[in-house]
Amino acid sequence: MERLIDIVHVEDTSASSLKEAIFNLLAQQSLSPSSVRGQCYDGASNMQGEINGLKMLIRRESKLAHSIHCFAHQLQLTLVGVSKKCVEVGKLVVLISNIFNVLGSSMALDMGELTTGRGLNQQLGLSRACDTRWGSPSKAMGHLEACQTFEIAFMLHLMRDVLVITNELNKCLQKKEQDIANAMLLVEVAKRRLQVLRDDEWDSLIAKVSTFCIKHDVLIPNFEEPYVSSLRSRRKLANYTILHHYRVEVFCNIIDWQLQELNDRFDEVTTDLLHGIACLNPINSFSSFDIRKVMRMAELYPDDFDESNMSILENQLASYIVDVRDIDERFSDLNGLCDLSKRLVQTKKHSNYPLVFRLVKLALLLPVATASNDMRSQMSDDFFSGCLVPYLEKDVFDKISNDVIIKTFQDMKPRRIQL
Template sequence: MIDVLDMIEEDGTSSEQRGDAKLLLKCMQSFEFIFILHLMKKVLSITHELSQALQRSDQDIVNAMKLVKMSKQKLQTIRDSGWDSLLDEVSLFCEHHEVVIPNMDDTYQTFKKSKRNSEKVSNLHYFQVQFFYQVIDRQLQELNNRFSEVNTELLLCIACLNPRDSFSAFDKKNLIRLAEFYPSKFSPVQLLELDSQLENYIVDVCSEDAFYELEGIGDLSIKMVETRRHIVYPLVYLLLKLSLILPVATATAERAFSAMKIIKTQLRNRMGDQWSGKALKEMARPNTSGNCPCIYFDNYCNDTIRVGGFFTTINNFSCDP
């Protein structure tokens, strides 16, 4: 890339193109650019396995939660004692490629043309506090927000429904705890009934050949309907339905908030709820003839869920015309 920019700087078709190439070269051959690349490489190397685990189709929740805990610990360790090693690594890279290394005690010099209102800080403060600490703190905050103790417990409880390896993840105590997260669906009497249903359920499915080699709770719910076990164990089947709906509801609501950023711009910030709702409805419609995920919410259209610190009602995102 450096060679290409050198060629454009020398042989560009216009002065504007040559000027842009020169500016890019100056930025890419700076200590700041190299520092950012090394910092992002270090951070992304920690969260890479977690990102891959969360995107896998098998949804190994237990191992994913272990990776969340490990990622938090490693990020915190880097924040507490990783600054010196990162600075040494960047400095060695700059020396090898003949890039100027700034004195950390000097005042930071910005690339911006106007320096009148820029804050006067040392290079050490700029790179360590405003970059190093801030990037890691935001990563930790994002992990803590998305995987709080309550969310983690909920996901681990859902994992106990997984039928893999002959229901090896089954844990009656955790499944009853999962039901307690839905007080409107499970009364105290139903929780007692669920306890006995779970004991009979696990003996039944483990002794039935039809339930062997199932890959996930989706397959389990289908098999329960096919064998009419959803009638025999209605409370267990309700837990399955709630577990299947949870990720779909969260993802759909997050997509709606992302679409809202496009629709409710600064020029449209006075748009009413009815108008914005219609606009979101059009954004949610698929380009093909497939059904929108909102069809899964027919029986839960009045439920309020929390997504990213906001409370939203699912029926706001209904795709009904």
């Protein structure tokens, strides 16, 4: 638990192969898989799968290897999950994407903000000029016709309401310096507002959609008529009304699925871990400290905190917070858990409060920072491979001086300034 290995390079990216590579690397470092206490991966199914995903394969070997996924990406995946379950949401996403590609790219080209061509760095999925010029009018007319329906008007208003509810949470999760406690509170806020939307705001939503449709000459259906799906023959009428379709199968289901996604992706274990980390954070003179939440975090690591240790930990926490918050001024200027762990060692308080220090180390093992979308999209496979080579061959690279590296890089091509 004292050491952290976080880089593994394998050609086969199946979950089982990744697990084997990780365990081989742990063995090379004389580390036991049972000592793994944290893991974090992207949202790929081979990583996050609840049955055979990498995180679950690791958990089978070490039940205490809790997984925390990138917060902002988690929220994005809730919408992805809903769009996969609801045909109407999926259709709306595709339609908006198509409209953006046709109209947005054409406007950007006309304004000179984008260029066309081929290559890896093309934006917005633009076609070349000839394709855009001849294909856009017919595509635009088709998309315009698709937009002039009650279904699209209803979906736009509904999804706007859903996304507005999660907007504050989304902005909070995108911050570089995350306030974990507030982020988790905003998850609960979003859940409660979604429930209120489901229980109390159907009538106001229909009123808004109807007003919009009247203003823009969009036909409003008779809600008492049988619903006819566009995916089935018009001769085969559904055994429920148009009202039932929109209120139950679309409105209620979308909100229920969104709530389910939030519950699954921000589950109780993750919430307890994150609240515990937030309470250990020394920022603002330990203002977030809550002994009950820290103890709940410790309960998730029974191999590290058995029954006797839990009572000792509680006593240590009570003394520790009085010491570092109210008495020892050397702890008044800390900016995070890293600073806290260093200061505990520098002041030798890690030996006074060994179980508290163990919790701090566990908190440092759990990666909770997010990578921005821009950063993820700019990191190509070549970039990652280039980063991995110096790590894997560090014995060789340790013998190469910085001056040699700078000169080689400078000689690769002409540059505006001398490195």
